[in-house]
Amino acid sequence: MIRLLGLDGDDTLWHSESHFAVTEESLAELLSPYADPDDLRRRMLETERRNLALFGYGVKGFTLSMIETAIEVSGGRVSVAEIQRIIDHGKGLLTHPVELLEGVSEVVDALDGRVRLVIVTKGDLFHQESKVAASGLAERVEGIEIVAEKDEATYQRVLGRYGVDAEEFLMVGNSVRSDVAPVLAIGGWAAHVPYHVTWELEVAEPDVDHDRFTALDSLRDVPALLDRLAAH
Ligand SMILES: [Mg+2]
Numbered sequence: 001m002i003r004l005l006g007l008d009g010d011d012t013l014w015h016s017e018s019h020f021a022v023t024e025e026s027l028a029e030l031l032s033p034y035a036d037p038d039d040l041r042r043r044m045l046e047t048e049r050r051n052l053a054l055f056g057y058g059v060k061g062f063t064l065s066m067i068e069t070a071i072e073v074s075g076g077r078v079s080v081a082e083i084q085r086i087i088d089h090g091k092g093l094l095t096h097p098v099e100l101l102e103g104v105s106e107v108v109d110a111l112d113g114r115v116r117l118v119i120v121t122k123g124d125l126f127h128q129e130s131k132v133a134a135s136g137l138a139e140r141v142e143g144i145e146i147v148a149e150k151d152e153a154t155y156q157r158v159l160g161r162y163g164v165d166a167e168e169f170l171m172v173g174n175s176v177r178s179d180v181a182p183v184l185a186i187g188g189w190a191a192h193v194p195y196h197v198t199w200e201l202e203v204a205e206p207d208v209d210h211d212r213f214t215a216l217d218s219l220r221d222v223p224a225l226l227d228r229l230a231a232h
Contacts, residue, residue: 002115002189002229004164005222006155007141008173009121009128011195012219014135015099020062021197023089027066030085034074044069045200052201056148058124063090094127098134101195103220108140110223117141120158120171122150122178150178152186159188170229172222177204184210191216191225 010016024044028037035043047065055061066086070078111117119141121128128146132138143162147154159169166187173179174195181204183190189212207213214225 001168002170002226003168004118004159004162004170005111005115005226006118006120006158006169006171006173006179006183008171008175008179009119009131009135010123011101011174011197012172012179012193013100013104013119013137014131015101017195017197017199019093019096020199023062023066023093026089027070027086030082031070031073031078034070034077040069040073043073047072049201056124057122058127059090059093060124060127062093063087066090094130098131100135100137101219103218104137107219107222108137111226112140114223115170115226116162116164118143118145118158118162120145120147120150120155120173120179122147150175150182152182155182155186155188159186170226172216172219174198175202175204176206177202180206180213184212188212189229190214191222193217193219193221 007013024041028040031040044065047069051061051065055064063086067083070082070086119132119137125146132144138144145158159166170189170191171179171183172191172193174193176192180190180192184207191214192206193216206215208215216222216225
């Protein structure tokens, strides 16, 4: 019996990665005098990977990585005006309106009263708090957990806080690496709902044969999944 349902934020409840992808296109265009777009994307990913342990997830670290990549690919020739454009792109991501994915509001309504709901999201604390507030979902869930990393220890902490066992917890999200694998590893249930863009550092293959894993096409399928798990 599932008592607590965890919902991922970025690209599960609201659009996120698609905005990053648009910004990366703009970066590639801005820096086209210094690097061809494919090379730029590869260098940007290398910078992000290198900086992750220092900056963590989110727009602010992404913006610093864009600036660092610009300095590198231009051999230090990038102009102050170009750096300013990059900073503006970063601010654009931070101030972008929150757009819920299709069906989110109806699904949250349908789950209300059936199961305790918690949003488990990672990234910049301040930006995630702003997004949760703007989403209109904060009052409709029991809790909001903004975490630095979604690993086994993080999920154990969340379960402890809500007083549920792993086998009573279902996590739903778009990232196999963050929303599925660590939850299965601690004995919980996980459902993967893919988003049309996945950040390369989140890409992973799900263990489709796992007893407690379900692949869903849409968040709209979650209430029916709860029915199936209740009959389990
Ligand atoms: Mg996500």
